[in-house]
Amino acid sequence: MSSPKLDVRHIQDMSKASALEPHWGYYDRALPCTSDPGSCEYLDQVYRSHDLGMLYSGILWCAIGTILLLWVVLNQFNVPTISPTLAAPELAGLYKVRRSVASFARKYLLPDAARLVFGRTTRLQVLTLALLAGYLLIFSFVGILYNTWVTPVSDMPGVYNTRNSIGPWSDRIGTLAYALTPLSVLLSSRESFLSLITGLPYQSFNFLHRWLGYIIFVQSSLHTITWCVVELRMYQPQPTVGLEWVTQTYIVWGIVAMILLLLLVVLSTPWGIRLTGYETFRKLHYILAMVYIGACWAHWKQLKCFMWPSLIFWFLDRGARLVRTALLHYHPEHSGTLGLGFKPADATITRFPDTEHGDVIRLDLHNNQDPWSIGQHYYLSFTKCSIWQSHPFTPFNVPTVSKGTVQHSYILRAKSGETKKVADLAATGTPTTPVILTGAYGESITSHLTPSTNIICVAGGTGITYVLPVLLDLARQQHSPDRKVELIWAVRHTANTEWVAAELDLLQKARKSLNLEIRIFATRDAGSKTPSENSDSENCNLEVPKIQEKDVQVSSSKSVSACCGCDKPTAVERLGGGSDDVNRHPDLPQLVGDFLAETVRGPTSVFASGPGGMISDLRDIVASCNSAGKVWKGQEKFDVRLICDDRLEW
Structure with a gap:
């Protein structure tokens, strides 16, 4: 049974009701309606609009579930990544179709979208956001009868309420905001259920989580502003109605939820993160999000069906992190500094x-x-x-x-x-x-290391940590004579190669058998106009090759470190101009283009990790190298994939 104040707000006289009509996510409706005809017609629209809003929310979640189910099915029956010349005849056609479609998608959806608005985000991410936002925009308005009803105030002759469709519309966007909350929590989880389903790393969902939060904030703001206009202006008499409305418990909790949501948005901006520091922001985000969900529950408990999953997803994520850490450091033979066999x-x-x-x-x-x-x-x-x-x-x-x-x-x-x-x-x-x-x-990238795939690794600075295991793993595999492998590493100074000197020595020994070319660029070291006078014959006598310094002109042509029969030591190309304010970068379009021109057969996977600018450049480069038409004709070298450490796999 509704509270008396809520009964008045909904112009329903429960004492005269012969039946209560249930509505999921809303208060029961009293039937028959005993108010004036205009008020009864308005109530018809309120309840009808709400029921449609719940239906559209259900359709949204069904669509998400269907997409995830199809994703799982397609992954299960996906054609193995092998050359069509090696595939069975009945699979060769499917292979060509899949590769051609993938190449077409990369060409147009891989580059960054409007960077000023979305940051360094692919067009695919923005397209996904646009489809979701388009659905919400359309179904925020569909199914509402737009009209205005001027109805008399009982026991107050000459005083009228103005009721129109802004109320049902406001309830609709509020319902959709509630329905999006579990999705927002799912997109933010590190122990991601979505990653288990799709195979994509949890970082891939950060962009959608952030922008979905903005959408929820806009929906909630419009919901709050609209009802303030209705209750404080359109309903009469004022200020009596407004004061009675704003002091109700569910309205107080709604205001609290709106304040918490505002804090969540402001603190998650780059300005807010710089102000508080990332770790403070992260912990505040956790706390404020949980209190916000509780405030939403208290504001409109009839929609707790959306709050329960949000809380469950959050606690599962936190619990799984603790369990994973405990198992990783559980060593019964050690009491450990923290007890119970837990040892760092x-x-x-x-x-x-x-x-x-x-x-x-x-x-x-x-x-x-x-x-x-x-x-x-x-x-x-x-x-x-x-x-x-x-x-x-x-x-x-x-x-x-x-x-x-x-x-x-x-x-x-x-x-x-x-x-x-x-x-x-x-x-x-x-x-x-x-x-x-x-x-x-994160995702395993070993599936991209097939014998028929050419590999080019591009790293900037400490980004070498992502691509180096790829090369070390290739060195342990059975060698493929037609596969071409290359490492492009940009560091500030030649001395930076000491970070991974032992690992580079291992790659140096495997250069000939792996068909590996190592190109290292020192962007801050000054180059000279004459190359080093070290002869190849002297280098050939090195038993364990080391990284040596070699001053050369800035060049985008064939590397001075090309493989030779004697496992010549890797040279470092100096690109700097001799001053700290000069920081030239390798010519990635030329380097990647030269690599693809020298491949014999098979597609190419580009593994990359480094500064955001480098990743954005590589997206444009890889996109331009893809050609669905040529892939369909059997020229696999135009099937180029980009795999980054913090982005979607392409």
Whole structure:
């Protein structure tokens, strides 16, 4: 039974009702309607519009479920990524269709969309957002009878209420905002159910989570403003009606929810994150989001069917993180500093000083666990600094089990915050630090390392951690004579290659058998006009090749480090002009174009990690290299895929 104030608001006399008509997500309606004809007609539209809003919300979730189901089915029956010349005749046609469609999609949907508005986001992400926003825009208005009803106020002759369709419309967008809340929580989860279904890493959903939050904020703001206009202006007499309305409990909770939502949006902007710091923002976001969901429940408990899933998804995400971390560090043979067999891993610290851009730290540790998949990353918490913060890092070594443990190797640049504290520990002579791991997260990229696929790895600075395991894993595989492999690594200074010197030595030994070309560019080191006088014959006598420095002109032509029969040491091309304000970059369009021109057969996968500008450039480059028509004609070299560490796989 409704409260008396709510009865008045809905112009219903429950004492005269012979029956109550249930409406999901709304208060029961009293029948028959005993108010004036205009009020009864208005109530008809209110309840009809709400019922349609619930229907449209259900259709939205059914559509999402259907898309996920189709995704699973298509993944299960997907054609293996092999050359059509090797595929069975009945699969060759499907292979060509799939590859051609994928190439067509990359050409037009891979580049960044309007960067000024959406940031460094692909057109596919923006298209997905546009489809969702289009659905919401259409069904925020469909099914509402737009009319105005001027109705008398009982016991007050000459006083009239103005009722129109703005009320039902406001309820509609409020219902849709509630329906979107569970989706917003799903899109933000690190232990992502969507990742399990689609295979996409959880980072791929961050853009949609952020913009869905903006949509919910706009819907909620319009819902709040509209009802304020109705109750404080259109209903009479004022200010009596307005004061009675705003003091009701459900309205108070609605105002609280709106304030919390405003804080969530403001603090999640770049300005808000800089003001509070990322870790403070993240923790405030968790707390405010949960209180917001509780306030929404208190505001309109009839729609708790959308709040329950939101809370469940959130607690499952947090619980799964704790369980995953506990299992990763559970070693019964050790009591551990935290008890119950929980023992952090001890990481050896190697420090590479850099006063200009922040020291680089290499961490090497061993942990008793199952190996992760190449391409995945872990969250690291440094207990000597703070147990309340963790940061994502990608291991740059190949995961292998040795004597029951797996080695982890990480590179991180210590600019500020927790990473700066770790660098300070190393500067004081502390050789090790305890680390708590959570993971592994992200997608496995080993499926792209097929013998028929050419591989080009592009890294900027510490982004080498993402692409290096790819090359190290290829070095362990059976070699494919037609496959071409290349590494392009841009660093500030030649000395930066020391971060992964041992791993580069391993790749150096495998260059000939792997058909690997290594190109390293020092963007801040000044070049000279004459190449080094070191002869190839001297280099051939090196038993274990090392990275050596070689001054050359800035060139986008054939690398000076091309493979030769004697496993010639890798040269570093210096691109700088001799001053710190000059920072030239490799000519990626030319480098990628030259690579594709030299491929013999098969598609190409571009693995990339680095600054946002580099990733955006590579999206444009890869998109321009794709040609669905040529792929359909059998020219697989125009089937080029981009795989990044923090973006959708293309």
